[in-house]
Amino acid sequence: MLLKFALNEFRNDREYRNLSPRTITSYLAALEEFHQFCVQNEIVNLEDCTASLVKNYLVHCGKNRKNNSTTVHCKQ
Known part of the structure; x- marks a missing residue:
């Protein structure tokens, strides 16, 4: 599964759980940092x-x- 797809699934799940937009944005920012680290290390x-x-x-x-x-x- 591609990491970008997993990020979208994660966002949809958190919206479904009715988390606040600010919380979701915070989670996604942290995950995007990790995603960039993965890309730099050729993990897709x-x-x-x-x-x-x-x-x-x-x-x-x-x-x-x-x-x-x-x-x-x-x-973590």
């Missing part, structure tokens, strides 16, 4: 997302994006 299929990839992304957020530990924790 959801099946190729591994726990190791997510851990590498979180380390990247802390070291390269200078996110504090609270922000990194929220991305």
